[in-house]
Amino acid sequence: MKHRVTMRFTTRQGNSYLYDDVTSMIFPWSGMLENILKLLETTETAQLLANIPEEYAAEEWIDKVHWVDYWKNNLGAFYREEWKDSPLSYDNFEAELGANLTNQLILSVTDDCNLRCKYCIYSDEYALTKNKTCNYMSTDTAQKAIDYFHKLIAPQLARNPRKKFGITFYGGEPLVNFTTVKYAVEYAREKLGDKVYFMMTSNGLLLTDEVVNYLKMHDVGLAISIDGPEQEHDRLRVTVGGGGSFARIKKNVDRIREKHPEYYRTRVNAVCVYDFLTDVEQTEQFFEDGERDTTVPRAIFVNRVSDTNSCYYQKFSKEDIQQYHDREKRLRDKYFSQKTCGCSSSSYLTSLIGSSALSIITRRRALDGKPAYMPATGSCVPGQKLCVNSNGVIDICERVNGTNPIGDVHAGLHTDRVIQMVSNFRENIAASCDKCPGQKLCGLCFVNFETEGAFRKQKEICANHLNVMRNNLSLYTSICEDKPDAEFIFSSDTIELDQPLTTF
Structure with a gap:
């Protein structure tokens, strides 16, 4: 039918x-x-x-x-x-995955952090995620993770000598475990040579001269959390004692810019988070002004505080939410105006609003496939990325809540667990996706539907996402009507890893 x-x-x-x-x-x-x-x-x-x-x-x-x-x-x-059932059941899944899809290793080198951000995914605001601990990844665990990753991707290394693979350092705050970071960088370079592309997400507080010199020497891409101007940033990104963190981070950023201008220009970026109280117009102006005089790194990710398995958004009034949407609408108008007149947009505006157009530009086309057992939603194949926690457990990625592990550094991927997870996701989430008019635009993934140890369909999530798709289609097509040759330029810290999805 x-x-x-x-x-x-x-x-x-x-x-x-x-x-x-x-x-x-x-x-x-x-x-x-x-x-x-x-x-x-x-x-x-x-x-x-x-x-x-x-x-x-x-x-x-x-x-x-x-x-x-x-x-x-x-x-x-x-x-x-309608889809025909195509279960994931091959015995050589792990080998097939490594030979075709696996491209990134995320080392969550610690659960500890020197900030207490009020929206932190590892806080009490989120029911299923781990809380902050003093757990640190050992150098032995990091070595085992890199050895397994290297073994898994060996067929790709042999087949495509120009391909890059990513290793990302994550936390907690990864720089509180700088010893393991350094060991992993040097060991991975020994194993993978110039095939590895290093990245790190940091809150910026520990960017001393020693640390920055090391990151620069080993060409580690650095994404620093900067949520906006000082008042906006300090509203949520606070220290253990409750004070603001902006001034200290800005001082470190300025020092990188002055001492290492080329590294700052090419490898240092900002990642931003917002909620319904964020003045996104003021924040966008902050990045626009800062990029003009190079005092603020470009923003490559602008994400809203997660609402998955959380009570975080219960604190906002209808007036708060309406005020945010009014601000966002004015920024959409600003982006439309800039694109149709051929003007450049700030990185913040490009990420916050321009990502709407990007989702349409990069949509899957008629012949672009996904594995038959994972045909819909924005979900990756488990194992496409490997997120290794401080204790050596492997998750799908850094965003999931940790109750759906897919392996460990000692035994590798647990194929039976992956098969169970994919089957559960297909049965409970993707069973009706063949009827969805936005399947090839879908950005929803495991994290949007996960519960403790399983996945649960939430119709309101899909309905809201379809409305977002319509708005995105309208914005992109409206720009193209006024200016068919409009330029859409986007960047990310994983640009060298971007590739078409290969099916097997």
């Missing part, structure tokens, strides 16, 4: 379009085309051509019927077949 998988939307200029999730095409749309497509569900093409409605001109009707018929019956547009 086939299901129609299209979304209608309107641009700012008032024009109507149809997004088709089978071909990923965006079509100018009209009442006539909609009428024809619906009639073709029950009526033969020849009959439609022979019976022209009085309200339509004959030539236009015939032309449109042929057009819709061609896309529907020759190119398979507008309707998708």
